[in-house]
Amino acid sequence: MIAEHPTIFDQVSVTELEPMPLPRAVLVCPPDCFDIVDVKNPFMVGQQGKVNCALAKQQWLEVMRAFERIGIEVRELTPAAGCEDMVFCANPVFAGLDGQGRRVCVLSHMRYPSRRPEVATHAAWYRANGYRIVEIGGSSLFEGSGDALWHPGRRLIWGGYGHRTSKEVYEKISEVFDAPVLPLELKTETFYHLDTCFCPVDEKTALVYPPALTGEGLEMVRHAFPRLIEVDEREAVEGMACNAAAFPGNYVVIQRGAATVNAKLRELGFQVVEVDTSEFLKSGGSVFCMKMYLF
Numbered sequence: 001m002i003a004e005h006p007t008i009f010d011q012v013s014v015t016e017l018e019p020m021p022l023p024r025a026v027l028v029c030p031p032d033c034f035d036i037v038d039v040k041n042p043f044m045v046g047q048q049g050k051v052n053c054a055l056a057k058q059q060w061l062e063v064m065r066a067f068e069r070i071g072i073e074v075r076e077l078t079p080a081a082g083c084e085d086m087v088f089c090a091n092p093v094f095a096g097l098d099g100q101g102r103r104v105c106v107l108s109h110m111r112y113p114s115r116r117p118e119v120a121t122h123a124a125w126y127r128a129n130g131y132r133i134v135e136i137g138g139s140s141l142f143e144g145s146g147d148a149l150w151h152p153g154r155r156l157i158w159g160g161y162g163h164r165t166s167k168e169v170y171e172k173i174s175e176v177f178d179a180p181v182l183p184l185e186l187k188t189e190t191f192y193h194l195d196t197c198f199c200p201v202d203e204k205t206a207l208v209y210p211p212a213l214t215g216e217g218l219e220m221v222r223h224a225f226p227r228l229i230e231v232d233e234r235e236a237v238e239g240m241a242c243n244a245a246a247f248p249g250n251y252v253v254i255q256r257g258a259a260t261v262n263a264k265l266r267e268l269g270f271q272v273v274e275v276d277t278s279e280f281l282k283s284g285g286s287v288f289c290m291k292m293y294l295f
């Protein structure tokens with residue numbers, strides 16, 4: 001079910017939706033092949049050939065250590081030659097549990113042909129690890145957990161669309177996972193994926209950069225999250241603060257230097273873990289993009 005405006009919150013609250021386990025592991029891919037060879041989003045303009053590969057590896061290891069310190073199991077995917085964006089594990093699939101608690105992985109149909117080879121490598125890993133593999137089919141675009149985000153602790157999916165994902169794919173996503181989808185249209189090219197401007201932190205808390213969403217979308221977000229932290233333009237763009245990753249135990253792993261956002265999170269009782277992902281920001285990604293939640 002794709003819920004349109006007025007939203008499902010006119011009939012039911014988030015706390016009445018079926019529970020969904022929180023992720024306690026992530027799938028990641030070392031940045032062995034990471035580079036910027038063309039421009040796929042505004043962050044990449046002028047950055048071709050400017051990745052410091054040694055620093056990128058150091059920063060990636062810092063993020064991995066942060067995951068492990070807070071008790072998250074880290075599982076690694078072997079990078080495929082020629083896949084310079086493969087470090088961004090959130091994009092090639094969307095994974096989770098269906099209504100019967102079975103593990104499911106929906107494969108992406110990436111907008112850019114250079115990223116499509118990543119999908120087969122991911123599919124092989126998920127198949128080998130007990131996930132049912134589902135393909136979208138047809139010509140519709142879908143970029144995995146870059147646009148499809150689970151509501152923490154509940155069987156509800158937020159579905160970004162407009163740049164890298166087609167709205168119509170969410171009918172199938174909803175059917176596969178037996179979960180309602182709330183579609184959020186993305187307004188600006190800078191915030192090309194939903195995970196660049198919206199981050200559900202826990203059942204009641206989220207980060208959002210309001211100008212990236214339509215009025216109706218922002219209204220749905222405000223209905224769902226009574227504790228909504230609105231991120232300003234500088235921290236949303238320069239630090240990609242909304243591209244954080246939240247974990248059990250009230251942990252939020254986030255790019256270092258988002259002072260306003262991080263102070264607000266701490267005021268609400270979250271354990272903020274700051275890391276440096278500056279080499280990956282050049283490509284338009286940060287912590288959330290660099291992992292895939294495993295259930």
